[in-house]
Amino acid sequence: MVHLCTAPAPEPRWATGGRRRQARFGRLVGAPCRWASFRGRARSPAGTNRSRVALRRLGLSPHFARGRCLWIRRPVCRRARSPARQRALPAHAPFAESPMTHSLFARRSLVGMVHVGALPGTPRGCEDLDSITTRACDEARLLEDAGFDAVIIENMHDRPYLHGDKMGPEVVAGMTLISAKVAEAIDIPFGVQILSGGNRHALAVAHAAGGRFIRCENFVFSHVADEGLLPEAEAGALLRYRRHIGAEHVAICCDVKKKHASHAITADLSLADCIEAAEFFGADAVIITGTATGKPTSVDDVATARRSTRLPVMVGSGVTPETVAPLFEHADALVVGSYLKRDGLWSNALDPHRCEAIVNAAAAAR
Structure with missing residues (x-):
């Protein structure tokens, strides 16, 4: 079974310590985030592989903790720089003379x-x-x-x-x-x-x-x-x-x-x-x-x-x-x-x- 949600992220079922673990999780991956958790431990139920493929297509990556899988995607922020602020890359140095x-x-x-x-x-x-x-x-x-x-x-x-x-x-x-x-x-x-x-x-x-x-x-x-x-x-x-x-x-x-x-x-x-x-x-x-x-x-x-x-x-x-x-x-x-x-x-x-x-x-x- 797959559960998807958006931030603020609810506390996972397996978490102990309540808000303390959620706070640590938030510092680790940043917020807001998108995540999914699989119920089950060593072996996932039938159909899980298909769900994993779908999650990967969404840009999520797996993180494992205590036998469970947490799928996380950090937000990507791209801010275009003005031409005046762009830093020119140095030219590649030629090979040294023998x-x-x-x-x-x-x-x-x-x-x-x-x-x-x-x-x-x-x-x-x-x-x-x-x-x-x-x-x-x-x-x-x-x-x-x-x-x-x-x-x-x-x-x-x-x-x-x-x-x-x-x-x-x-x-x-x-x-x-x-x-x-x-x-x-x-x-x-x-x-x-x-x-x-x-x-x-x-x-x-x-x-x-x-x-x-x-x-x-x-x-x-x-x-x-x-x-x-x-x-x-x-x-x-x-x-x-x-x-x-x-x-x-x-x-x-x-x-x-x-x-x-x-x-x-x-x-x-x-x-x-x-x-x-x-x-x-x-x-x-x-x-x-x-x-x-x-x-x-x-x-x-x-x-x-x-x-x-x-x-x-x-x-x-x-x-x-x-x-x-x-x-x-x-x-x-x-x-x-x-x-x-x-x-x-x-x-x-x-x-x-x-x-x-x-x-x-x-x-x-x-």
Whole structure:
């Protein structure tokens, strides 16, 4: 049975407390109102569904209380505004310019690695932060003077690494201080990488210190690395975090089938498939590497990357003066680290003669 009425609304049969409940009901939905109540509890009698359809056509909506259904429609008041009082809506802001349109990849670029010393709190940390910062600034200036186009600041000596959110705040604090000091010491762009998988941390550091890009691990697809299982792709959370902190000007350069990792999980996906996924998910550049630090990168892999994407293609390991020319046929930038150190060992100090050799080879290949 359906009962319809108009305001003032009579008190429902199931209500207790009389005027007190009616007053509360009036404050909830406003008055005047139009309502209907169904008698019955868990199951409505036959014909109720047809009545409900009719009530919905009247613009009523159901509200349930104590096993009964109350159909309510609030009055809709529309008052036309005069043209003088109408507020103009702001025009939709255009999409931000891609951060990779800056001059870093305008030509074949050389990117040198600044391997920060072991930070305090890590297993090999035995220096104070001032000494680590001074050496990082000296290496960055040496690379700039040699002719490099950019540098990447990386906590390579913090091994063995903690992954992602497991790393402590002291790593982020130390990298922020070092990056800010390096920014004051050089005029070329710099990027940040925090191992392992500290992609949001690196993005925050770069944003705070003036960095232009970060190097990101596991941007797309899961894999097993030497620091453990990397089960989640970072793209979705990382791009949302970049928007959240207002760091759209910081580019995300992502490794594809990264070094120091097994990719058996994605063995049925080709390199081109992974590169296309990275572009689809919003990467700003892709990085192709060998199997480990200092191991050569296949020229065929770089050529495949060049054919598979419109994004800038970077080479992330194993660059030597002999491989600069063939790699530059397909790559937009070469990241050089191990070769620049004494005896070609990444943990040694920079060798100015090796830096000069790489720069001369790049100049000849451009």
